[in-house]
Amino acid sequence: MSGSAAPGSSPVRPSAGLAARTWSVVAVPLVVTVLSVLLGAVIMLFSELLVPGHPFDWGLPLTAYGALVNGAVGRPEAIVSTLVYSTPLVFGGLAVGFGFKAGLFNIGAQGQFLVGALGAVMAGVALANAPAPIAITLAAIAGLVAGGIWGFIPGFLKAVSGAHEVVSTIMMNYIAVQLLAALVSGPLKVPRSPSPVTFDVGNAAFPIILGPNGHLGILLAVIAALFVWWLLYRTTWGFEIRSVGANRDAARYAGMRPKLITVATMTFSGCLAGLAGTSVLLGVTHTMTSSFGTTVGFDSIAVALLARSNPLVIVPAAVLFGGMRAGAGLMQIKAQIPVELVDVLQATILLFLVTSPVLRRVLRVSSPGAGQPGEDLGVASVDAQAAAI
């Protein structure tokens, strides 16, 4: 998945058909990824100097990246593992990207992710012995609703008092972390267990549909991406959401209700993030511990930015990030490069993305938009917000 195409190939004029349009969407993510990989190689070479007496090996980055790619897509099981890692990132990326479309920066995906997982585990444990279809459906809905509630609150606060969603969702993240800790070590804890852990969700677990551990969530994530695309570009709701995101005043003058749309968007964004948590809980862990919190919520922001909020581009972007996570272990074993290099790569991708207006000029690709239904709205301001944080 990582960049095989050469960067900076011949400039393509906009409005030159599908190929050019695709290029204008993927050019920046592609080049940004390649640059980050190169920078990662430089960091690895420098890191060699830190180990005294270590023979310097120019080939180390190649070995490391080889292992990373191998670990991500080298064998069928590795591919499945990549998809499993990618699944919550697709949901999370959709959640954040959907917010961007309405001009909202949902930093609270992490909290909604946790609360969603919490909802899924509570319902799942309660339904652990119910017939599987019922248990799975209800547990997934519980996760979705829980995440939705966590998104609704900051949306509602913004609508009634103007409280900025960046601030309120960060606060909601802290509340979610503490809520999870309190419940897992309290009412949800398995009695007399030495560590804080919940019961297993039993029949509510997602069935395995692919390889050794490819669960139902993978399929649901793809369906969610298609659904969000359809919602944004084929329905009047999506039109309203994009209108509010692009020009709140004009939307209001045109008879839309920006406040209502803000609340609805944050709620739906929360639902998607909640499904991210649900997919991990019902698909992978099946129980919840007090250390359930991962970086999915924050990686999701990176995924959404990399894909410029385009729901269909979010899928490959999530697979890229998921693949790095999946392959990191093998990289550490084979090249003694710590898995944290993946965090460095993701961070540099984000940093390069902030410079995307400059990149667009260098690459001579116009901002996608012309000829294509309202692509990439409000992303510039979101880039600015991301840069400010």
Next chain:
Amino acid sequence: MTDQSGTSLAPALEMRGITKRYPGVVANDRISLEVRPGEIHALLGENGAGKTTLMNVLYGLARPDEGQILLDGQPIRIAGPSDAIARGINMVHQHFMLVPVLSVADNILLGEETMANRVFLDRREAHRRIVELGRRFGFEIDPEAKVGSLSVGWQQRVEILKALYRNARILVLDEPTAVLTPQETDEIFAVLRRLAGEGHSIVFISHKLYEVLAIADRITVIRRGRVVGERRPAETNEDDLAELMVGREVQLTVDRGTSHPGATVLRVSGLEATDDRGHPAVKGVDLDVRAGEIFGIAGVAGNGQDELVESIIGLRRPAAGTVTLDGADMTGHSPRDMNEAAVAYVPADRHRFGLIRSFTLADNLVLTSYYRRPYARGVLRDGEAIQRDAVSAIERFDIRTPSPTVTAGTLSGGNQQKAVVAREFDRDLKLLVLDQPTRGLDVGSIEFIHRQVIAKRDAGTAVLLVSAELDEVLEMSDRIGVMYGGRIVAVVDGRTADKNEVGLLMATGGSQRGAVAPVEAAS
């Protein structure tokens, strides 16, 4: 006018055969322009004709594909704005590039610090030069005043001072009067004449005919990227220039015909509303608009017109009073309700309120009707119907665009406003509310929009027209209400109204404030 001045002199600046292409459009097609020392040279053209592109080339912001720039007869290559400034070419932009929280002196010094000893700014010297420069061109300015506290007219003077401070020899002013009152315009013209008198060359970009005739020594007209003519004010007139600029004969005054007012459609009584800060802005307005008539509201901007219109259209909740439509109470109803009740609205600021610039033209054409058939079935949008009707609207309303799928932001101002008009006018209407419908537009677009408004009136629509352009109100309206201090202080007959009388009412509110005179203006 200084007609023959400097005809023998070599041009200070010459642009030869400048061509600039953008994807799908030739913005400048072999444009040549020469400006002599001490000359005020007007560049006249419609919005989108290529004036700004040409000046961007001159300022180093755009690289020409072909052509040459000569300064004092020497070919030069301008790398960027700082290079242009170093060569004495300065630009005063339409939107001021000033920092409001800084003082006049600080703004002028930004980027051009006069060093006393290479470390510290020599403020005293800078102040002295600023005051002296101001005096030389006929105005007293306080270098310590905060720019944000100055009126727009004075801010413009600061921009000009900034250029003069940098020893500008060639000054480019891009639509300098767009934001000025008539008095401020006269004052700026006096400054420009003095500048020219001292040997500065001035390029004056405008699409306003009377201004160009008043100020320029020579006028170059461009249309669709090409020079279509050069004139001296003495040998031309507004009709001639308009025809050159638009490419066909243009009617500068509205042929409004006769109106046949019917029953009252809109009735506003005792309306009160507050502005965004909660201060009373509309203080008890009564007005009626009948079917088939245009009711104009004249007034200096900021006398409550915006709040009045927003209260009528449902964007602002009135504090008191009622709004009825065909006898039905619509007070406090939403914009959507008003839209459904066959009320259309053209907002004053098309960029902020009228359009979504990052959306396609087609999407903008359905911005207020996207949820209705045929553009949607349930929540499903019908892309085909949207495209089909967009193509038809583009043709009928003469919107110049390569296709319905270009983003609205790429269209010229006139075409953007035509899109708003197409969207709002293209159905049967009871009431049409227009707020500054032609602000900032070129004559061709103004003529077109005025004709559409008249057509709507003749079809029996009640029209409420708010405009800061008194001429527009006078030319279009059957009746005119003068708004002053949140009240309608007089209602006069639009056909017999006297411009000076209405102007006086706008400025002073007349003697009996708050009284609504039925037909006669309070004198």
